[in-house]
Amino acid sequence: MIIGLYLIYTTFHLGPRFEEKTTRGSALLDAFVFHAVTAMLLYCYALCVFVHPGTIPDKEEDPSWDYDEAEGPQPIAADLLMNMQEMKRSGDRRHCKWCLKYKPDRCHHCRVCRICILKMDHHCPWIYNCVGFRNYKYFFLLLLYTSIDCLYIVANMLPTVRAGTQPTTPFMTMFWLMFGETLAGFLGVLVVLFFGFHIYLMSKAAILGFSQYEQTGVLTVDRSKLTSC
Ligand SMILES: [Zn+2]
Numbered sequence: 001m002i003i004g005l006y007l008i009y010t011t012f013h014l015g016p017r018f019e020e021k022t023t024r025g026s027a028l029l030d031a032f033v034f035h036a037v038t039a040m041l042l043y044c045y046a047l048c049v050f051v052h053p054g055t056i057p058d059k060e061e062d063p064s065w066d067y068d069e070a071e072g073p074q075p076i077a078a079d080l081l082m083n084m085q086e087m088k089r090s091g092d093r094r095h096c097k098w099c100l101k102y103k104p105d106r107c108h109h110c111r112v113c114r115i116c117i118l119k120m121d122h123h124c125p126w127i128y129n130c131v132g133f134r135n136y137k138y139f140f141l142l143l144l145y146t147s148i149d150c151l152y153i154v155a156n157m158l159p160t161v162r163a164g165t166q167p168t169t170p171f172m173t174m175f176w177l178m179f180g181e182t183l184a185g186f187l188g189v190l191v192v193l194f195f196g197f198h199i200y201l202m203s204k205a206a207i208l209g210f211s212q213y214e215q216t217g218v219l220t221v222d223r224s225k226l227t228s229c
């Protein structure tokens with residue numbers, strides 16, 4: 001879909017403008033901005049796919065997270081209780097029955113990846129990966145660049161689409177221009193909504209963290225999240 005949009009934009013919008021002398025300068029600038037944003041988008045996409053979201057340490061790395069099935073769930077140790085926010089309703093420490101490990105706060109098991117993910121946001125089929133602690137920042141930037149790219153195509157291609165509706169334009173050119181504009185607009189609106197939703201959630205989490213800090217004196221919002229805001 002992205003490749004299709006890219007081809008439509010370059011073939012039917014940038015291409016003809018490069019050929020005409022009067023529009024060559026502005027076409028060059030548009031091409032530069034468009035390709036710069038697209039390059040950042042692809043870079044963030046690659047990072048989202050290949051950076052592991054983060055999981056609970058193995059027994060060999062840190063035995064304190066290892067869950068012993070024979071022993072059953074354990075209450076939270078006093079020194080951990082200070083920093084822990086989430087626990088089972090019984091007051092026991094949370095654990096994962098598939099990975100057989102204790103879960104830190106905001107850690108969830110992903111059934112698709114078959115592993116526990118730290119600070120799991122959601123499993124994203126578009127990047128074939130979970131969005132979690134280590135790749136959340138890249139996912140956030142990916143949404144940002146995709147929004148910019150889509151809106152840029154819509155705004156930038158509009159005059160060409162308008163000119164393309166004249167009866168002298170070949171049918172296929174008109175069709176692809178209309179199709180590209182609609183697709184970019186549709187995708188743009190979806191991504192902007194999704195992006196806005198994430199900003200809303202993040203601001204809510206930050207406010208919640210700070211209000212808890214005021215009440216308890218324990219700062220639960222960690223620094224990595226604040227820098228990604
Ligand atoms: Zn698990």
Ligand SMILES: [Zn+2]
Nearest residue numbers: 110113123130
């Ligand atoms: Zn997953």
